[in-house]
Amino acid sequence: QKEVEQNSGPLSVPEGAIASLNCTYSDRGSQSFFWYRQYSGKSPELIMSIYSNGDKEDGRFTAQLNKASQYVSLLIRDSQPSDSATYLCAVNRGTYKYIFGTGTRLKVLA
Amino acid sequence: DGGITQSPKYLFRKEGQNVTLSCEQNLNHDAMYWYRQDPGQGLRLIYYSQIVNDFQKGDIAEGYSVSREKKESFPLTVTSAQKNPTAFYLCASSRPGQGTYEQYFGPGTRLTVT
Numbered sequence: 001q002k003e004v005e006q007n008s009g010p011l012s013v014p015e016g017a018i019a020s021l022n023c024t025y026s027d028r029g030s031q032s033f034f035w036y037r038q039y040s041g042k043s044p045e046l047i048m049s050i051y052s053n054g055d056k057e058d059g060r061f062t063a064q065l066n067k068a069s070q071y072v073s074l075l076i077r078d079s080q081p082s083d084s085a086t087y088l089c090a091v092n093r094g095t096y097k098y099i100f101g102t103g104t105r106l107k108v109l110a
Numbered sequence: 111d112g113g114i115t116q117s118p119k120y121l122f123r124k125e126g127q128n129v130t131l132s133c134e135q136n137l138n139h140d141a142m143y144w145y146r147q148d149p150g151q152g153l154r155l156i157y158y159s160q161i162v163n164d165f166q167k168g169d170i171a172e173g174y175s176v177s178r179e180k181k182e183s184f185p186l187t188v189t190s191a192q193k194n195p196t197a198f199y200l201c202a203s204s205r206p207g208q209g210t211y212e213q214y215f216g217p218g219t220r221l222t223v224t
Contacts (some may be wrong), residue, residue: 004152034212043200043215044153088153090213096141096160097168098213100152 001026006089006101014109019076021104023089024076026070033065036088038103044088048074079108112137114216116201121221123174123195131186131219136174142184143213144168144176146197153200159184188221195223 013019021035027080032051036044049074050056051061062075072091076083086103114135135142139161145153149159155168159178173192179183184203188195199219205211 036215042127043218046212049212092130095141096154096158097164098143098153103130 002101003027003099004091004101004106007094007103008102010045011104013079014106015081017079019079019083019106019108020070021074021076021089021106022085023073023100023101024071024087024090027084027093028067029089029093029101030067030070030091031094033063033082034090034092034098035061035063035072035074036090037083038088040085041093050066055078061072065082068089079106080107081110114201114203114214115222116199116216116219118219119217121219123221123223125223126190127223128187128189129195129221129223131188131199131201131221133154133184133186133216135184135201135203135216136182137203137214138181139203139214142178142188143202144174144184144202145200145202146170147200147218148197155183156186188223194223197221 036049037047038044048063050065056063060077064073086105088103090098090102092098117132144156145157154170157176159165175187201216202213204213
């Protein structure tokens with residue numbers, strides 16, 4: 001079992017719809033959770049961090065964390081073609097080691 | 111503007127040559143990291159450094175070396191001992207606090223060895 005698992009996709013959504021990206025993790029000691037967006041050929045860009053159970057909203061993005069079920073999700077409202085990218089989930093258990101998933105490719109169709 | 115710079119953006123080398131990738135940050139972060147990214151795989155940690163003059167091996171340190179003589183700089187040398195060096199190399203930094211702080215990435219260096 002991978003430490004951080006994401007569906008590789010592609011996840012295709014029409015423009016204006018809500019995109020829902022999911023991530024599960026295996027280490028119950030994980031404390032910090034991050035979502036990165038990575039455009040093809042570019043480096044990852046941090047878009048959200050979440051540390052406690054529940055929802056955290058930032059503009060069109062909402063991160064959701066459920067530690068009991070060991071999953072973290074990212075919702076993108078009013079999806080735009082410019083949101084088309086690979087989204088990486090990362091977790092950290094309070095050390096210097098961040099564990100990354102392999103990413104979900106999102107395609108927003110105009 | 112604060113940020114992380116990596117140079118060069120693209121690097122081409124022949125097998126058997128050592129090559130050094132540059133990483134500089136002006137975010138005043140204590141911790142710095144090197145990852146490599148290969149198609150279809152997650153980011154894999156090569157080395158990390160928590161403070162100046164100290165660094166630790168990550169999951170795939172064989173064939174790589176680093177130094178941390180200044181807080182702002184964390185260069186990575188890819189040696190001829192690295193069996194499959196062609197990859198996208200990413201430098202990152204974070205504030206101290208062991209994981210509760212976000213990690214930021216530089217633009218990356220794409221290394222091709224033939």
